[in-house]
Amino acid sequence: MARKLLLASAGAGKSERIAKEALKRASHGRKVLLLTYTINNQFELVRAICRINKFQPENIVVKGWFSFLLEDMIRPYQRCVLDKRVSGIAFDSRNPHLVEGKTFYIRGRTEKIGDHWNPRHYVTRGNDAHTYYLAKLAARVHQQSGGKPAHRLAEIYDAVFIDEIQDLVGWDFAVVRAMLEASIAEFDCVGDFRQSIYETSETSKKPQTSAEKLAEFTAMGFAIDDLAISWRCIQSICDLADRLHASDGLYSPTKSQITVVPPEHAGHQGIFAVPAARMKEYIETYNPVILRRNRQTEEALCDGRAAYNFGESKGMGFERVLIIPPDPHAKFLCGDTTAFKKAKTDESRNKLYVAITRAKYSVAFCYKGGSVVTGAQIWSP
Amino acid sequence: MMPPVQHSPALAYTSRRAKSAHKNNTERKGMKRIKKLRVKNFKKFADETFEFNDDINILVGDNECGKSSVLEAIELCLNYCHRGRPLSPEVMAELFNSACMEKYIKGDLSQTSLPELLIEAYVEGDPELKGNNNSEGADTQGISLKMLFNPELTPYYAPFATSGKVLTVPFELYKIEWMSFAWKPLAQVAKPIGCLFVDPTRLHPTMGRSRYINSIINASVDKHARPMLNLTYRHLKIEFNEKGDVKAINAQLNAANELSTKKLEIVADITPSGSWDSNLALAVDDISFAHIGKGEQNQIQIKVAIQNRAKDVDVVMLEEPENHLSHINLIQLVSYIEKKNAGKQIFLTTHSSYVLNKLSIEKLCLLSKKYEKLKNIDAGTIKTLKRLPGYDTLRLVLSQRVILVEGPSDELVLKKIYLAANGRLPEEDGIDIIVVRGIGFKVYLDIAKALKHSVRVVKDNDGDYQKNIVEWKKEDYDGCDFIECFSPENNDERSLEPALVAANGENVASLDILAKVMLSGKTYAGEYAACADLAGKRAFLTGWYLTDGGPKKKVDSAMRIFDTAETIKYPDYLKKAVSFGA
Incomplete structure (x- = not known):
């Protein structure tokens, strides 16, 4: 039973790598399960498979994490916890048991009432499972059924790949641990904690931080490897992005694999600070994709142009990017390496990492004076 | 904020079957x-x-027992x-x-x-x-x-x-x-599991016949060949519309705009619903499938289902494959099923002992009062029946009251006894008398033993009741109280005829009545009449069936007993054998 955790930097081509590995196994008649967190990445994995193989072989199954939990880890043996079939999923953006806007709980939502499992803890009145407690339910079913879901899984699949491992948190790890109980021949996880931008910090279940998660993987017996290359960004962009997490001491320096910059982009490469007053001029000259905190950021400037929120841009790649940085981002870009030190979570820092690594040839950021981060130049036409 | 993750059916591609040579x-x-x-x-x-x-499940049972x-x-x-x-x-x-x-x-x-x-x-x-x-x-x-x-x-x-x-x-x-x-x-x-139900009743026009036939055709065409068939068919329809003759006809159709002011044309239907499988039909020797003989239809359906080129069928179900088939055609079909069944699971219902014996009696699934799958049947019996599939094993299995006898004379005399006592033939009351013929009692009794099926055996003691009846039963069927043996205990009554002689031989008058029934007029008046006393007559009558032509003489005598209006006495063991109480 090989267990590998591959930490791939942004633009390392991990989708291609997963697709290639999956196809190799599929061609040997093995059945492969690819799990990922977001719907965008499900599409991306299928596209990556089809770039190599034209069509998705029938023995490669791509599933979203939630549907996987529901279909494979919960329903087959759910009756040891919930008697009535879980009919679907109810998406929660917050803990559904908390009174809205408060920090105390709604009555009657504890996991057990007396000796009995309480359905209200896991499902709505309409019998849809709360996404917030979905992984906990999966882990509970696994535990109560004596590990049956994992053994079923091992009967179906020869190899399991989990992509975007950075998005798993808390109880999700209990599920991964459960899956490892059965003899699935290969178990590979791929991800990059630097791109973890969905923090569900409300749950108290460990692991929460990147460091805790890495420790958990090591404890589960995963061999950790890293893939510090970028097929997307030129070296100067890699260097800037690397600097964000340098103080963690976990990651090797990223090596750009770009050897030739197309002539139409060669004239304007690297990191640029664009004075706020000249933003419009810059946008008209280079037509960059604008990355922003949310839809309210610089609405007038973004109107009618290609613009994405930081979170949305994950997984995408553009020739040129213009970042409109919120406060801590601006501080960092203006040379303050301690800008993210005070933050409780990695969310802000990781969002900037994602934003910078979207760019192939140039990253510009809106600059309101002061010094700029090493390697950046103040733009003047 | 939670990411917009949703279950997407298009993406959560679940493999229908992991097919692989691996x-x-x-x-x-x-x-x-x-x-x-x-x-x-x-x-x-x-x-x-x-x-x-x-592998194979042969569902057997009386009418209305729920096989179908x-x-x-x-x-x-x-x-x-x-x-x-x-x-x-x-x-x-x-x-x-x-x-x-x-x-x-x-x-x-x-x-x-x-x-x-x-x-x-x-x-x-x-x-x-x-x-x-x-x-x-x-x-x-x-x-x-x-x-x-x-x-x-x-x-x-x-x-x-x-x-x-x-x-x-x-x-x-x-x-x-x-x-x-x-x-x-x-x-x-x-x-998840491909199942094809070959059901000849679906050929009836009211049952959506063409769709059914086409599901069968579909099974015969390679999965990848299906789209080609459709494409070619669409091409054909377009070609039809472009043909010179068709164009000429269309030009004339509404030449003077008399029918309509708009363009009117005869065209092949190229709507999406007009795919090949709703319009093409199977033809056998240029005769459309619906018009060939029922027997041929039946055979083709079954063969196509079993062959299943599309390899998407795991389970094949056949309803009474013997329907509409002559014995020779049935033999061919059953051997096809036996040989070409490439790993599919087969369920078939049948009323034919031949189908059951040939495909192996051990695959029997009996639906009677309760459901029973035959197990632990003797390997020799399976083999015997595969080689000699003509025996009526189904009669044994399906009848609630079975009497196994050695020869036709036993059958005739038993029927006569029953008729005399009840005024009806035993079969009219659901009592089935089976002549075991060449393969003997063993094959039938092995099946009865495996099913714990009640059966009566009328057997000659051949001069040694202890050895041929008591010990014979003990050896193979010890403790099988559902197998009852009927035989004269007196070793002198070695078979049917001596037993009849013994039952009627207490005086000359009663023996004469029996002899007159059993013997031809010539023998009765000649050789029999020449015997001096009761002992002599008894000896002659007993010995008559041991001389040349014995078996034929036995049947002739039994026939005469069956037809006679005379009252004769019957041995007790035979009377008991046909008496089923109230």
């Missing part, structure tokens, strides 16, 4: 098989469980349809057990008393179907089909139940749940 894989995933079927409130079955063989219902239950559970028809409230009404419907109608009509129908197929070969959501709570692979009241329609139930005229179960308020044991809903387009 050794580990085929080894582990194996062929798909139905191990067991459980039905509740379905047709005549209130609650019944059927266990099956992995078992096939229908499998089709429902695997294909989500009933004899090719989609499941509507009308169809549901046909499927529910009448006793459970009656019970509901006569009951308090409460919502919770509405009957539920359940069919569960316990299978092997597809771990994705695994889970413990089945009536047994077992951790196993399977599919379940449930027809039950839809609680969402609760508001409509009260008006119905209180209307004062509840004559039927309100199936319009029912829903159907079709799921794997993992509680994953199933879809007809991606059925």
Whole structure:
């Protein structure tokens, strides 16, 4: 039973790598399960498979994490916890048991009432499972059924790949641990904690931080490897992005694999600070994709142009990017390496990492004076 | 903020079947098989469980015993349809057990008393179907089909139940749940187990014949060849429209715009619904499939189903393959089934002993009072019947009152005894007398033993009752009290004729009556009459059947006994053998 955790930097081509590995196994008649967190990445994995193989072989199954939990880890043996079939999923953006806007709980939502499992803890009145407690339910079913879901899984699949491992948190790890109980021949996880931008910090279940998660993987017996290359960004962009997490001491320096910059982009490469007053001029000259905190950021400037929120841009790649940085981002870009030190979570820092690594040839950021981060130049036409 | 993750059916591509030449894989995933079927409130079955063989299952039983219902239950559970028809409230009404419907109608009509129908197929070969959501709570692979009241329609139930005229179960308020044991809903387009039901009655025009034939044709065409067939067909239709003759006809059709002011043309239908499988038909020697003989239709359907080039069929069900076939054609068909059945699981119903014996008696699944699968049958018996499939094994299995006899004379005399006592022939009362002929009692009794099936044996003691009857029974059938042996205990009454002589030989007058019936007029008046005394006459009559032509003489005598109006006495063991009490 090989267990590998591959930490791939942004633009390392991990989708291609997963697709290639999956196809190799599929061609040997093995059945492969690819799990990922977001719907965008499900599409991306299928596209990556089809770039190599034209069509998705029938023995490669791509599933979203939630549907996987529901279909494979919960329903087959759910009756040891919930008697009535879980009919679907109810998406929660917050803990559904908390009174809205408060920090105390709604009555009657504890996991057990007396000796009995309480359905209200896991499902709505309409019998849809709360996404917030979905992984906990999966882990509970696994535990109560004596590990049956994992053994079923091992009967179906020869190899399991989990992509975007950075998005798993808390109880999700209990599920991964459960899956490892059965003899699935290969178990590979791929991800990059630097791109973890969905923090569900409300749950108290460990692991929460990147460091805790890495420790958990090591404890589960995963061999950790890293893939510090970028097929997307030129070296100067890699260097800037690397600097964000340098103080963690976990990651090797990223090596750009770009050897030739197309002539139409060669004239304007690297990191640029664009004075706020000249933003419009810059946008008209280079037509960059604008990355922003949310839809309210610089609405007038973004109107009618290609613009994405930081979170949305994950997984995408553009020739040129213009970042409109919120406060801590601006501080960092203006040379303050301690800008993210005070933050409780990695969310802000990781969002900037994602934003910078979207760019192939140039990253510009809106600059309101002061010094700029090493390697950046103040733009003047 | 949580990411917009949603289950997307297009992406969550679940493989219909992991098909692969890879050794580990085929080894582990194996062929798909139905191990067991459980039905509740379905047709005549209130609650019944059927266990099956992995290869061939020969369903045997009397008329109306539910053989076809078992096939229908499998089709429902695997294909989500009933004899090719989609499941509507009308169809549901046909499927529910009448006793459970009656019970509901006569009951308090409460919502919770509405009957539920359940069919569960316990299978092997597809771990994705695994889970413990089945009536047994077992951790196993399977599919379940449930027809039950839809609680969402609760508001409509009260008006119905209180209307004062509840004559039927309100199936319009029912829903159907079709799921794997993992509680994953199933879809007809991606059925986990391929099942083909060859059902000759579906050839009837009212049963949507062409669709049925085409499902059969579909099974005969390679999966990848199907789109080509359709493409070629569409081409053909376009070509038709472009043909010179057709254009000329079209030009004339409305030349003077008399019919319409718009353009009017005869064209081949190229709407999307006009795909090849709804328009093309199978032709045999240029005769359309619907018009060839029933026997030929039957054979072709079965062969196509078994061959299944599309390789998407795991289970083939055949209803009475012997229908419309001559014996020779049946022999050919059965040998085809035997040889070409490439790893598919076969279910067939039959009334033919030949089909049963040839495909192997050990595959017998008997539906009588309870369901029984034949097991532990002697290997020699299986082999004997495969080589000599002409024996009437089914008569033994299906008859509740069987008497096995050695020869036709025993049969005739037994019938006569029964007729004299009851005024009817034994077969009219469901008593089946089987002449065991060449293969002897053993084959029949092995089957009876395996099924614990009651059977009576009328056997000659051949001069040694202890050895040939008592010890013979003890050796092979010790403790089988369902096998009863009838034979004269006196060793002098070695067979039927000496026993008859003994029964009628107490004085010359009674013996003469017997002799007159049994012997030809010439022998009676000549050689028999010449014997001096009772002892002499007895000796002559007994010895007569040991001389040349004995077997023929025996049958001739038995015939005369059967036809006679004289009253003769019959040996006690024979009287007991045909007496079944009240």
